[in-house]
Amino acid sequence: MSKATLATIWLDGCSGCHMSLLDMDERLIELSPQFELVYSPLVDAKVLPRNVDVALVEGSVSSDEDEHKIRLIRSRARILVSLGDCAVTGNVPAMRNSFPVDALLHRVYIENATLQQQVPTERLPVLLKRVRPVHEVVTVDVFVPGCPPSADTIYSVLKELLAGRVPDIAALSRFGI
Amino acid sequence: MTFEELEQIAAETRENREKSPRELNVCVAAGCLSLHSDAVKKSLEEEVKRTGATCRVRGTGCMGLCSLGPLVASEPSGQLYKSVAAADAAEIVKNLEGAPVPRLLCSREQPFFQRQNLIVLENSGRIDPEKIEEYIAADGYRALVHALTEVNPNEIVQEVSKSGLRGRGGAGYPTGLKWGTVSKTAGTTKYVICNADEGDPGAFMDRSVLESDPHRVLEGMAIAAYAVGATRGYIYVRAEYPLAVKRFGTAIREARRLGFLGSQICNTKFNFDMEVRIGGGAFVCGEETALIASIEGRRGAPRPRPPYPAQAGLWDMPTLINNVETFANIPSIVRRGGDWYASIGTKKSKGTKVFALTGKVRNVGLIEVPMGTTLRQIIYEIGGGGPEGHKFKAVQTGGPSGGCIPEQFLDLSVDYESLRELGSIMGSGGMIVMDDSACMVNVAHYFMEFCMSESCGKCIPCRSGTAQMFELLTRMTLGTATARDLELLEELCDMVSSTSLCGLGQSAPNPVLSTLRYFRDEYIEHINEKRCRAGVCECGSTVGVTA
Amino acid sequence: MNPAPSVKTLMIDGKDVSARADQSILDAARENAIPIPTLCHLDGLSEAGACRLCLVELKGTPRLQPACVTLVEEGMEVTTQSPRLEKYRRMVVELLFAERNHVCSVCVSNNMCELQDMAKQLGVTHVRFPYRYPRLPVDTTHERFTMDHNRCILCTRCVRVCTEIEGAHTWGVFGRGVDAHLITDLDIPWGTSDTCTSCGKCVQVCPTGALFEKSKVGMQSQKNPDFLNYLNEMREIER
Numbered sequence: 001m002s003k004a005t006l007a008t009i010w011l012d013g014c015s016g017c018h019m020s021l022l023d024m025d026e027r028l029i030e031l032s033p034q035f036e037l038v039y040s041p042l043v044d045a046k047v048l049p050r051n052v053d054v055a056l057v058e059g060s061v062s063s064d065e066d067e068h069k070i071r072l073i074r075s076r077a078r079i080l081v082s083l084g085d086c087a088v089t090g091n092v093p094a095m096r097n098s099f100p101v102d103a104l105l106h107r108v109y110i111e112n113a114t115l116q117q118q119v120p121t122e123r124l125p126v127l128l129k130r131v132r133p134v135h136e137v138v139t140v141d142v143f144v145p146g147c148p149p150s151a152d153t154i155y156s157v158l159k160e161l162l163a164g165r166v167p168d169i170a171a172l173s174r175f176g177i
Numbered sequence: 178m179t180f181e182e183l184e185q186i187a188a189e190t191r192e193n194r195e196k197s198p199r200e201l202n203v204c205v206a207a208g209c210l211s212l213h214s215d216a217v218k219k220s221l222e223e224e225v226k227r228t229g230a231t232c233r234v235r236g237t238g239c240m241g242l243c244s245l246g247p248l249v250a251s252e253p254s255g256q257l258y259k260s261v262a263a264a265d266a267a268e269i270v271k272n273l274e275g276a277p278v279p280r281l282l283c284s285r286e287q288p289f290f291q292r293q294n295l296i297v298l299e300n301s302g303r304i305d306p307e308k309i310e311e312y313i314a315a316d317g318y319r320a321l322v323h324a325l326t327e328v329n330p331n332e333i334v335q336e337v338s339k340s341g342l343r344g345r346g347g348a349g350y351p352t353g354l355k356w357g358t359v360s361k362t363a364g365t366t367k368y369v370i371c372n373a374d375e376g377d378p379g380a381f382m383d384r385s386v387l388e389s390d391p392h393r394v395l396e397g398m399a400i401a402a403y404a405v406g407a408t409r410g411y412i413y414v415r416a417e418y419p420l421a422v423k424r425f426g427t428a429i430r431e432a433r434r435l436g437f438l439g440s441q442i443c444n445t446k447f448n449f450d451m452e453v454r455i456g457g458g459a460f461v462c463g464e465e466t467a468l469i470a471s472i473e474g475r476r477g478a479p480r481p482r483p484p485y486p487a488q489a490g491l492w493d494m495p496t497l498i499n500n501v502e503t504f505a506n507i508p509s510i511v512r513r514g515g516d517w518y519a520s521i522g523t524k525k526s527k528g529t530k531v532f533a534l535t536g537k538v539r540n541v542g543l544i545e546v547p548m549g550t551t552l553r554q555i556i557y558e559i560g561g562g563g564p565e566g567h568k569f570k571a572v573q574t575g576g577p578s579g580g581c582i583p584e585q586f587l588d589l590s591v592d593y594e595s596l597r598e599l600g601s602i603m604g605s606g607g608m609i610v611m612d613d614s615a616c617m618v619n620v621a622h623y624f625m626e627f628c629m630s631e632s633c634g635k636c637i638p639c640r641s642g643t644a645q646m647f648e649l650l651t652r653m654t655l656g657t658a659t660a661r662d663l664e665l666l667e668e669l670c671d672m673v674s675s676t677s678l679c680g681l682g683q684s685a686p687n688p689v690l691s692t693l694r695y696f697r698d699e700y701i702e703h704i705n706e707k708r709c710r711a712g713v714c715e716c717g718s719t720v721g722v723t724a
Numbered sequence: 725m726n727p728a729p730s731v732k733t734l735m736i737d738g739k740d741v742s743a744r745a746d747q748s749i750l751d752a753a754r755e756n757a758i759p760i761p762t763l764c765h766l767d768g769l770s771e772a773g774a775c776r777l778c779l780v781e782l783k784g785t786p787r788l789q790p791a792c793v794t795l796v797e798e799g800m801e802v803t804t805q806s807p808r809l810e811k812y813r814r815m816v817v818e819l820l821f822a823e824r825n826h827v828c829s830v831c832v833s834n835n836m837c838e839l840q841d842m843a844k845q846l847g848v849t850h851v852r853f854p855y856r857y858p859r860l861p862v863d864t865t866h867e868r869f870t871m872d873h874n875r876c877i878l879c880t881r882c883v884r885v886c887t888e889i890e891g892a893h894t895w896g897v898f899g900r901g902v903d904a905h906l907i908t909d910l911d912i913p914w915g916t917s918d919t920c921t922s923c924g925k926c927v928q929v930c931p932t933g934a935l936f937e938k939s940k941v942g943m944q945s946q947k948n949p950d951f952l953n954y955l956n957e958m959r960e961i962e963r
Contacts, residue, residue, distance in 0.1 A: 089821070089851065095825065095827060133850070135850060135852075143850040170844060174840060174841075175844075176834045177828070177834060461900075476897060632902075633900055635904075636775070637819055637877075637878075640823075640904065641820065644823070645822065648854055648856075668815070669853075672815045675788055675812065
C-alpha cells in the first residue's frame, strides 16, 4: 500500500496548532510510515501537489491570499480538516470583524505606530472585509476545534483518518481551552 | 337601565333624526382621515351653514371602500360619494335635494357592497361612534340589558357555545369553551381583557371597529364579564391607534354616564368597569401572556403555557382574553341567538369574518363575509380583481404568521381549517393580494425581517433563528446564496417552528414555508441563476459589486 | 400547612418513575439520573423556559414541551432523547455561538463555561450558521465585577437571582429580538447603579463569561451557584 499524502496549511492563525502537531513527539515517528508530508510550513516543499489525501488547515480565511490558498487546497485534497478554533470558528482573528477594515488598519499603523506611520499597501495580501471560518468558504470534511487541539487529539484524528475511519471529534476536543 | 329606558333613548334619537332627515355622513375613521376627510367634513359644515341648508353633517365610521375615500354618504337617499375633496362641498350641498353629483357617485349596487354580510360592521359608517345614543338607536346595549336582567351567566356561555363563534384573533379557539373555562375556574377576582394590539402588516380590522363602533366591543366585553364572573376589564390598544384610544375612552365615559359600566349595572348585583391600556408598540404584546405581562407593568415577553390565562392570567387571576372582533360579535349573538349565528358560515367555522383587503386589487378596504366564501369571490367579485396587465400570483393571509396561497387554491372556501391545510392561517384578517410584480422570495424576506425585529428576544430559536433566516434570505435576494443556504433555511424553519416559546416564533417560518411550498422555483432561480423574475431583487446586477 | 401533594407515576425514556404532582418533568428526570440538558434553568430560581434545550417529547402531544415548566402527570410518557431532539438542541447551541462573540480561547470562563460544556456534550464541533459578529460593549464600571455582553446568552439567570433572591431588581432586559440585552437599572453603567448591592450573586449564577469578577482568572473564576439552595432552604425553614 502506498503512503497517504498529507499536507498542512497555515492561514490566519498563530501556528499554535502546528506546534501542537509537533507536540505529538514520538507518536509522529509511529505514524510516519503511513504518510508522506508533501506540503507544509514545516517542510521545504514550495508547490502543492495535485493529489493530497489529507489536508490539515490551521487558521481562518482573512486575506485574498488565504482565500486563494484554501480554494486551491480544496480542489486538490480528498479530505480537508479544519484544525483548531481559528479554522473552525474564526476565533481571535475574527475579533476584528466587529470593526471596519479601514478603521482597524488606521488604528494599528497610524494611531498606535510610533515610527513611519503608514498603512502598508504594496506586496501584501489584501484583508477581506470579514474574517471567515474555513467552512464558510469551502466545504470542510472534518472539524477539530480547540485552541489549540491537544497533541493527543491530533494524534487520534490522524490515526483514524489514516486508517480510513471518521474520528469522533466530540469525544476528543472542544472549543477553546 | 331597563328596556323601557333604552327604548326611550332610542326613540328620542330616532325622532330627532326624523325631524330633519337630511344628513351628510362623512367617514372619519383612519382610512378616510388619512385622505383628509376631516377637512371635507369641515368644508361641508361651513357650506351648510353658509347656504342655510337643512342638513346635518355627521362624522361616522368606516364605510368599507377605503381606496375610494374620503367617502360621504347622503341620507336619506343613500347616495354614496367617493374621493370627495373639500372643494366639492359646494356642489354636494347644492345638489342635496336634486339629482346627485354624478362625477362623485359611487354605486352601492356593486358587488363590493352587495356580496358582504355585515354583523360586526353593521353599524360602521352608519352611526356616529362618539354618540352612545346613536348606538342605542341601532339596538345597542339591548343584548347587555337582556343578559343582565333576563338570563343567567351560564345561559350566556351556552348561547355563545351554540353560536360556534371561534376566536377572531387568529388561532380560532372556540369562544364558548374559553368562556366556560373562565367561568368555572375559582377565583376571588376575574378579569376580562380585550386584545386590540392588532399589528399584522396590512391589517386594520380591529382599528376600524374601534374607531367606527366602539360601544359594540364595550358591550361585548360587559356581557363576557357577566358571563364569566369578572368585575374588571382592560382593553389593550396599541399606541399607534390614537383615534381608537380616544373613541374607546369616550365610549367608556358615555357608558359609565348611562350606567352600563360601574356598580349595580341595570339595578342588578353585577359590577363591572374597565380601562384602556395603551401598548408601547411591541408586536409580541398581541400574544396573550406577553399582553398580560405588559398590563401588569412588566416587560412584554411571553411565558410558557400552561397555565393558560383562563386559569392564571392577569395578576394570576382567571382571565378571559379575546380579540376585538370576537367581542364585537357578542351583542349580535346574544340579541339574535346562537342558532342564528351558527346558521351562517361553514360546518366548523361559523359566522362572518372581517378582512382588510389590500394589495394588488381594485377595491381596497374593509369587508365582512360569511365564513366559507371563496378566495376567488373575495378577490375578484368583492375586490374587483387586480390591475390591468398583471397576472394574479398569490394572496397572503394571516400576516407574518400566515402564508401565501397560489391561484390553484382560489376556489377553496375561507375557514380556519382549509387555510391551515394550505400552510397559511386565518389570522386576524389581513389579506394581501399579490400579482406578478411581487417576488415571493422578497415577500418572505419582508415578513422575516418583521418577525426578527418584533421577536421579544426571550427564547433562542426565535431571537437568533429569525435573524439567521433573515440573513439567509438576504443572501438570496442579493444573489449570493448557495444551495447549502437553502438547506440551512429549511432546517431553521423546522427548528424555529418546533421549538419557539410562543406563537410569534412558532409561526415566524410560515411565510417562508408556504412560499417554498408553492414557489420553490423562484428560490431556485435566485440561487442558481441569480435571477428575480419579478425584477424586485437586485440579485443579478449587484453580484459583481459586492463580491 | 398545605396538604401533601399527590404522587404521580409516569414513564421517562422507558423507565417507570414516580414524582410529586408539583414537580416538573425536569425535576423528576434528574431525581432519577436521567439527564436533560438546560442552560437557563438553575435550581433555586424561577423558570424562564427560554433556552429550549430541555424540550422533550410527550406521547399524545404534537408539540414538544419544555421539561422545566411542564408538570408531571399520571401516565405521562416522556422521551428525553431522540434524533429530532438532539438535532434541535445542537441547533440551539449553534445559534447561541453564532449570535454574539463567544471567543472561547480568550474568554475568562474558558473551560468553566456551561455553553462550552454544552457544545461538547451535544457534539457541536462547528457552527454551520454565519457568525453575526455584533459590536457589543463591555461594562467595566463596577469596581468588582465586569459585564461582557459579547459572552451573554440572555438566559436571564442574573435578572432572576437579583430579583428573586437578592431583591435588588438591578438587572433587566432591554430591547427586542437579537438586539435584546441586559441593562442595570434604567440602562446606566453598572458602577453607577444605586440599587446594586454588589452581592455578586449574578456573577455566580452566570453560565458563561458574561459576568465575572475582576482580577480572577483561570480556576479562580470558577462560578459557584450552590448558595442558592442553601438560601432557599433557610428561607423555607424561616417560614
